[in-house]
Amino acid sequence: MARRLWLAALALTLVTALMVPAAAAERITVIMPRHEMDLVGLWEKQTREFEQETGVEVEFIQLSWDEVANKVLTDLAAGGGTYDVIEFDNGWVAKFAEAGWVEPLDPYASDAYLESLLPGLVGTFSRNGQVLGIPWNNDTRFFFYNARMLAEARIDAPPRTWDEVAVQARRLKEAGVVTYPIAEYWNQEWALGNSFAFYLYSFGADYFDETGKITIDKPQGVQALRFMVDMLRQEKLVHPSSVTLSQEAAADLFYQGQAAFLFQGPPVTYNYANDPQRSRVVGEVRAASWLPALDAQSRVTLTLPEAFAIPKSSRHKEAAWRYIQYMISQEKDRERAETLGSLPLFRSLYTDPQLLARYPYWKQFGEQSERARPLPQVEWYDELVQTTIVSVQRALLGLATPEQAAGEIAAFLDGQEVDGVGLTR
Numbered sequence: 001m002a003r004r005l006w007l008a009a010l011a012l013t014l015v016t017a018l019m020v021p022a023a024a025a026e027r028i029t030v031i032m033p034r035h036e037m038d039l040v041g042l043w044e045k046q047t048r049e050f051e052q053e054t055g056v057e058v059e060f061i062q063l064s065w066d067e068v069a070n071k072v073l074t075d076l077a078a079g080g081g082t083y084d085v086i087e088f089d090n091g092w093v094a095k096f097a098e099a100g101w102v103e104p105l106d107p108y109a110s111d112a113y114l115e116s117l118l119p120g121l122v123g124t125f126s127r128n129g130q131v132l133g134i135p136w137n138n139d140t141r142f143f144f145y146n147a148r149m150l151a152e153a154r155i156d157a158p159p160r161t162w163d164e165v166a167v168q169a170r171r172l173k174e175a176g177v178v179t180y181p182i183a184e185y186w187n188q189e190w191a192l193g194n195s196f197a198f199y200l201y202s203f204g205a206d207y208f209d210e211t212g213k214i215t216i217d218k219p220q221g222v223q224a225l226r227f228m229v230d231m232l233r234q235e236k237l238v239h240p241s242s243v244t245l246s247q248e249a250a251a252d253l254f255y256q257g258q259a260a261f262l263f264q265g266p267p268v269t270y271n272y273a274n275d276p277q278r279s280r281v282v283g284e285v286r287a288a289s290w291l292p293a294l295d296a297q298s299r300v301t302l303t304l305p306e307a308f309a310i311p312k313s314s315r316h317k318e319a320a321w322r323y324i325q326y327m328i329s330q331e332k333d334r335e336r337a338e339t340l341g342s343l344p345l346f347r348s349l350y351t352d353p354q355l356l357a358r359y360p361y362w363k364q365f366g367e368q369s370e371r372a373r374p375l376p377q378v379e380w381y382d383e384l385v386q387t388t389i390v391s392v393q394r395a396l397l398g399l400a401t402p403e404q405a406a407g408e409i410a411a412f413l414d415g416q417e418v419d420g421v422g423l424t425r
Contacts, residue, residue: 027057028084028316028323031072033065033306035137035268035340039278042339043327050326056319064246066189073382076101080313084320088133088309090124090374091381097127098379102309104130108321116330116346124374125307133307134328138343140303141198141264142368143291144273148284149260152177158261158288162202162227165261165292169237172260180239182231183259185250187243188393193385194302196392197375198264199224201300202293207376207384208413212421217403217410220294225402229395243396255279263292264302270361271341287364291371303372378418387412 035043047060063071068087075082080101088102096102114122114131118138125133145158150168153175159165169181185191200206200216203224207216215221232238239245239253247266254262255273257280262269272278273285293299308328310320326332330346337344337355343365349355356362375381388409395405416423 025055025057026316026319027059028314028319029059029061029082030085030323031061031063031068031083032085032087032136032308033068034062035342038340039272040339042336046327046332046335047323050323054322054326056322058323065191069190069382076311076313080311081315083311084314084316085308085323086311088125088307090303090305090307091376091385093125093127093132094377095379095381096309097132101311102132103312103314103317104132105134105310105321105324106131109134109325113325116348117328118345118347120303121305121307121345124303124305125309133309134324135305135307135345136328137306138345139266139305140343140365140369140372141194141301142267142269142365143288143301144254144262144265144269144285145288146178146254146257146260146281146284147286148281149177149181158286159292160290160296162292162294166231166235166237169231169261170235173237178258178260180237180258181260182238182242183245183250183253183262184232184238184242185245185247186228186232186393186396187245188389189246190385190389191247192389192392194304194375195264196225196228196388198300198302199228201302201373202291202298203227204294204298207409208418208423212418212423214410214413214423214425216413217406217425222402222406223294225392225395225406228392229398229402232396233398243393254285255281257281257284267343267365268341270359287361287368289364289367291368300371300373301368303369303374378416380416384409384412384416 044060047058051058072086109131117135121135121138122131125131125135149172150158153172155168155171159168172178172181185195200221203220205215205220205224208214232242239259242250251262251265251269253259255278270285270287274282276282291299291301308324310317314320328345330348333345334349336342337349341359344350378384391405391408394400395402410425413423414425
């Protein structure tokens, strides 16, 4: 009798044990923009490899940059809690630091790890002595041109000044080489703010100077915007669809042989221009060693790095850090450099013989990179870019003059502060 009771109890215990589910795997939510030229899904592939190797499950969300920005900013402003690893744009550093939205990563990252990354990238995402983000995208922009088209129009070298851009574009158009020599991404989204900053800087202008004086509506700032408008509307040298194009769509015009100049393409532009499955200009594209500008002193390119950050509201910070350290490792960075042609994040990869043999044009990137400049580092950059893209596109569409559009941006800036200094007109 006792034995039967013992066996029954044992059976009940086994049945109960089988009914208890195994401990759920830790799960994190990651949100990031689609890399401009990751057309093969490499970030998704590497994320699934992380899951397999660590057992941590990842809800991996990739959307357009503007969609990601809207979701991240809305969530953080509401107190957070939705995401464990987020997109951290270079234009958000001051704002996020002031709001205390992201976790300092110094306690997680070793000195050796941080020192192995490019110092300029780490420095961009640091504030008050704390590292707030680990870069995932070394997004410096470069000047690409179609060498075959220039040769057909008997042009010996790509333009160095904006005056030369206009002259060469007219010659290309008049010779029937290409109808619209310039492709731009001027849709009313964040990227238009980037494009406008490039033109503004390359005309020797800025939104404001180091004393807090607003300069966007001064002659050089207006000149930059007028040049954009005239090239599009009067001279018809910029493809007319540019006012509706994203960065990817503008680059595709270039790949399809519908433009000779792409002034601010990401580094992977060269790779995809030479991919016969995606391009009709294989072997024709070059990266210049310089950038078009008003004059030699004004030459500049944009550096637009992006990072991963961990919100303070995350409930899975350790797992989030494991994901960041796995994805931003030399092994995965090297794979992305090989597959996508993206510029590495780690110092050592710039002396890697195999990578240099595959990408000899990185030399031209290096020369252009010496002129790299970031977007304005202010807490209210989100509001600035929204004002800018609306006003600039109004000018591009002929709904406002360049003077009026620049005045609208200046009006927004009036009364804003930079490090405690009030901006004035």
